[in-house]
Amino acid sequence: MIGIFDSGVGGMTVARAIEQFLPDHPICYLGDIARSPYGTKSSRTISAYSIENTQFLINQGAEIVVIACNSASSVATDQLRQKFNIPIIEVISPAVQQALKETRSGRIGVIGTRATIRSNVYERQILSKEPEFKVFSKTCPLLVPLVEEGWLNKRETKMILRRYLHGLKNKQIDTLVLGCTHYPLLKHLIQPRIGKKIKLIDSSIATAQYLKRYFEKGKQLQTEKISATKKKESTFFVTDLTQSVQQVAEKIFQRPLKLERI
Amino acid sequence: MIGIFDSGVGGMTVARAIEQFLPDHPICYLGDIARSPYGTKSSRTISAYSIENTQFLINQGAEIVVIACNSASSVATDQLRQKFNIPIIEVISPAVQQALKETRSGRIGVIGTRATIRSNVYERQILSKEPEFKVFSKTCPLLVPLVEEGWLNKRETKMILRRYLHGLKNKQIDTLVLGCTHYPLLKHLIQPRIGKKIKLIDSSIATAQYLKRYFEKGKQLQTEKISATKKKESTFFVTDLTQSVQQVAEKIFQRPLKLERI
Numbered sequence: 001m002i003g004i005f006d007s008g009v010g011g012m013t014v015a016r017a018i019e020q021f022l023p024d025h026p027i028c029y030l031g032d033i034a035r036s037p038y039g040t041k042s043s044r045t046i047s048a049y050s051i052e053n054t055q056f057l058i059n060q061g062a063e064i065v066v067i068a069c070n071s072a073s074s075v076a077t078d079q080l081r082q083k084f085n086i087p088i089i090e091v092i093s094p095a096v097q098q099a100l101k102e103t104r105s106g107r108i109g110v111i112g113t114r115a116t117i118r119s120n121v122y123e124r125q126i127l128s129k130e131p132e133f134k135v136f137s138k139t140c141p142l143l144v145p146l147v148e149e150g151w152l153n154k155r156e157t158k159m160i161l162r163r164y165l166h167g168l169k170n171k172q173i174d175t176l177v178l179g180c181t182h183y184p185l186l187k188h189l190i191q192p193r194i195g196k197k198i199k200l201i202d203s204s205i206a207t208a209q210y211l212k213r214y215f216e217k218g219k220q221l222q223t224e225k226i227s228a229t230k231k232k233e234s235t236f237f238v239t240d241l242t243q244s245v246q247q248v249a250e251k252i253f254q255r256p257l258k259l260e261r262i
Numbered sequence: 263m264i265g266i267f268d269s270g271v272g273g274m275t276v277a278r279a280i281e282q283f284l285p286d287h288p289i290c291y292l293g294d295i296a297r298s299p300y301g302t303k304s305s306r307t308i309s310a311y312s313i314e315n316t317q318f319l320i321n322q323g324a325e326i327v328v329i330a331c332n333s334a335s336s337v338a339t340d341q342l343r344q345k346f347n348i349p350i351i352e353v354i355s356p357a358v359q360q361a362l363k364e365t366r367s368g369r370i371g372v373i374g375t376r377a378t379i380r381s382n383v384y385e386r387q388i389l390s391k392e393p394e395f396k397v398f399s400k401t402c403p404l405l406v407p408l409v410e411e412g413w414l415n416k417r418e419t420k421m422i423l424r425r426y427l428h429g430l431k432n433k434q435i436d437t438l439v440l441g442c443t444h445y446p447l448l449k450h451l452i453q454p455r456i457g458k459k460i461k462l463i464d465s466s467i468a469t470a471q472y473l474k475r476y477f478e479k480g481k482q483l484q485t486e487k488i489s490a491t492k493k494k495e496s497t498f499f500v501t502d503l504t505q506s507v508q509q510v511a512e513k514i515f516q517r518p519l520k521l522e523r524i
Binding site for chain 2: 035
């Protein structure tokens with residue numbers, strides 16, 4: 001079983017992509033809504049929450065855990081790998097790999113929460129592989145509340161995006177990493193504002209593809225184990241449940257979803 | 263000692279007002295930043311957090327606790343009063359009293375978070391005293407992130423406010439309750455958009471005045487006890503600490519502030 005956690009509903013874009021790329025694998029999702037968002041909080045707090053979430057998923061039977069949150073991936077991955085004896089997949093490396101594959105000019109933009117951008121993890125990972133490349137980062141703290149509010153087509157959202165992206169536009173990037181699992185829901189607004197020719201890297205799809213290759217490479221026994229047994233149902237846990245959470249979750253999955261409050 | 267808690271830094275507007283109206287009383291403040299915001303969460307979760315916060319303040323020596331958060335005041339006051347044997351002051355009744363005093367037309371607007379507006383507490387309290395009055399409520403979920411982002415004068419903030427207030431403007435209210443402790447920081451933008459003649463009710467000031475009258479009425483022995491002993495220092499605890507938290511806190515208090523992480 002694939003365990004997936006996020007601070008809230010944003011990580012469901014990752015869960016949804018994993019469901020599409022790996023339809024035979026049951027998912028156990030945990031959205032820590034009661035303490036969301038993570039992106040505005042300190043590294044110490046995000047790490048403590050990530051450890052609790054991972055433990056919960058392991059208790060539920062997860063044999064591999066995906067950190068479906070850029071903020072938690074940025075600051076808690078090393079600690080989780082030290083603490084837990086199962087594979088921990090994060091969303092940064094797959095997005096970086098994808099960005100390195102797509103860029104022609106070597107000028108890459110990254111947008112994310114305060115925690116993600118403060119950690120500087122995208123720049124470090126990109127430059128460790130391509131020291132000559134240039135990385136331009138921008139924190140976009142209001143995008144998460146705008147998505148959670150469901151303002152996906154409002155004029156104010158477009159203006160705020162224009163303000164956030166303005167500086168990056170002048171940097172002549174050819175690739176932009178959507179460094180937060182909420183941002184794919186704003187792709188249709190980001191693309192025309194950053195420029196049609198700029199390649200957008202969606203970390204949810206990159207991570208699902210990465211996970212698929214990971215299983216195919218046989219680094220994991222999970223695939224055989226799971227395909228040998230009868231496919232279990234996927235389950236979705238949340239630490240808090242409100243109407244808006246239910247709505248955004250079903251918007252992402254485009255079907256009714258049973259969210260279980262724990 | 264006066265204990266004060268909030269989900270984050272918004273409640274510091276209340277702490278600041280209490281400090282100004284009751285300068286002889288030491289304050290013990292708790293900002294639950296690690297789990298903020300509360301306004302988007304369920305009543306059950308907000309109540310559970312409020313109980314923990316109150317217990318913490320009592321352990322620190324608080325003899326009276328102020329719930330400096332409209333969301334928590336709306337949904338957790340009864341439970342706190344049942345559970346704890348000290349006076350629990352909330353921010354709703356003082357704002358309601360003030361609104362009833364100010365209104366001429368009996369048409370009152372209320373803006374707040376999802377949790378506050380969903381609880382319907384303002385309307386219930388106002389109508390229980392003045393059944394003929396009309397109350398018009400509006401949830402404004404993006405105002406908290408905009409304040410915490412420090413966008414206090416940005417064009418986008420003005421546009422979002424205009425959108426939120428538009429419906430209320432047509433209701434011919436003469437009084438508007440700022441039903442969230444973050445909103446006083448946007449007073450200068452709210453006043454021109456709702457209309458110069460509309461009376462704004464700031465729950466932080468209303469609560470501080472209420473508390474002052476409460477002490478003066480001698481319902482509490484605290485006043486004498488405190489004035490008899492040497493004034494202790496006020497302390498400010500937070501469950502998480504980032505640079506933005508420190509900045510907003512000092513903006514509210516207009517002086518350097520020592521925030522202690524717990």
